[in-house]
Amino acid sequence: MIGAGKMKQYGNVLEKPLSKGRHEVSLSAFAFLFSELVQYNQTQVDNIAELERRLEDAGYAVGARVLELLCHREKGNRRETRLLGILSFVHSTVWKVLFGKVADSLEKGTEHEDEYMISEKELLVNRFISIPKDMGTFNCGAFVAGIVRGVLDSAGFPAVVTAHFVPMEGLQRPRTTILIKFAEEVIKREARLG
Amino acid sequence: MIVCVAVVGHQNNPVFLQSFTDSDDALKLHHIVHCSLDVIDERVNNPKKSGPTLNDTFLGVLYPMDDCKVYGYLTNTNVKFIMVTTDTDLKDGDLRSFFKDLHSAYVDAVSNPFHIPGKKITSKSFAERVSSIVKSFGSGSTF
Numbered sequence: 001m002i003g004a005g006k007m008k009q010y011g012n013v014l015e016k017p018l019s020k021g022r023h024e025v026s027l028s029a030f031a032f033l034f035s036e037l038v039q040y041n042q043t044q045v046d047n048i049a050e051l052e053r054r055l056e057d058a059g060y061a062v063g064a065r066v067l068e069l070l071c072h073r074e075k076g077n078r079r080e081t082r083l084l085g086i087l088s089f090v091h092s093t094v095w096k097v098l099f100g101k102v103a104d105s106l107e108k109g110t111e112h113e114d115e116y117m118i119s120e121k122e123l124l125v126n127r128f129i130s131i132p133k134d135m136g137t138f139n140c141g142a143f144v145a146g147i148v149r150g151v152l153d154s155a156g157f158p159a160v161v162t163a164h165f166v167p168m169e170g171l172q173r174p175r176t177t178i179l180i181k182f183a184e185e186v187i188k189r190e191a192r193l194g
Numbered sequence: 195m196i197v198c199v200a201v202v203g204h205q206n207n208p209v210f211l212q213s214f215t216d217s218d219d220a221l222k223l224h225h226i227v228h229c230s231l232d233v234i235d236e237r238v239n240n241p242k243k244s245g246p247t248l249n250d251t252f253l254g255v256l257y258p259m260d261d262c263k264v265y266g267y268l269t270n271t272n273v274k275f276i277m278v279t280t281d282t283d284l285k286d287g288d289l290r291s292f293f294k295d296l297h298s299a300y301v302d303a304v305s306n307p308f309h310i311p312g313k314k315i316t317s318k319s320f321a322e323r324v325s326s327i328v329k330s331f332g333s334g335s336t337f
Contacts, residue, residue: 061307065304068273071269072298072301079268079272080270155270155271
């Protein structure tokens with residue numbers, strides 16, 4: 001406060017005003033919650049595909065709400081209608097709000113026209129998780145894939161999003177790639193918009 | 195005097211409708227809101243202006259009728275807020291801040307993990323917030 005004489009002393013900790021709070025959550029709290037989420041889902045299902053689907057559904061709900069929140073908080077408030085626009089929005093803004101940094105890279109798939117990839121050296125959600133050998137190709141990044149799918153779906157770009165491990169030379173742990181495959185109608189609409 | 199406030203989802207499904215008068219023409223209000231959806235669609239598909247105003251959220255007066263006006267607001271996710279009012283002269287700034295408050299309340303209601311997207315908003319606190327926003331809008335514009 002400008003011109004304040006001396007700081008007001010609060011006799012009781014309950015009388016202190018609530019701080020606005022930093023927009024951060026402790027990593028260990030989130031890791032604990034996420035591990036409980038995975039364990040809970042593991043007890044409910046029999047196979048890995050179902051587990052992945054459940055994590056993805058959980059992420060989908062988060063993604064839809066994150067989009068509403070971000071669009072409201074952002075001052076510019078432009079609605080993304082172009083493919084590259086929404087992809088760069090996910091790649092920078094969404095990642096920054098969720099994980100504190102932008103994603104490592106955004107690439108366009110070479111084999112198919114409708115595939116795009118967002119890569120990350122190590123996903124935040126996977127930091128404290130190691131997959132046992134008998135679970136094969138399961139990736140807890142399915143949660144993040146679900147978030148991306150939720151954001152894209154609510155923005156009007158239906159897509160199938162999956163998470164994969166991609167082994168890289170020179171790195172001990174494989175890189176994680178989120179593969180986004182857009183629906184037919186999105187590609188057609190994009191071609192029509194020119 | 196604000197007559198009613200409505201929130202319509204991106205598939206034109208009604209998500210929330212609240213009227214603030216005791217008159218019995220709730221059906222008429224539903225009808226007005228429904229007609230204004232057509233106006234919004236035509237504004238979105240055939241934009242008169244291009245460039246920076248293309249993706250503006252506040253749509254302005256949608257439908258002037260003899261006794262009331264209808265204002266619209268479109269969010270990034272194609273959710274529409276519609277407000278019917280009998281006030282004749284309203285400042286643009288007042289309207290924009292009204293819709294901004296409404297948008298905040300809507301985002302909070304949707305962040306509820308028990309809210310199913312696409313279904314009606316059943317949260318009582320959202321209805322209370324909307325009522326308080328409407329009340330403060332009326333008194334804020336008079337000196």
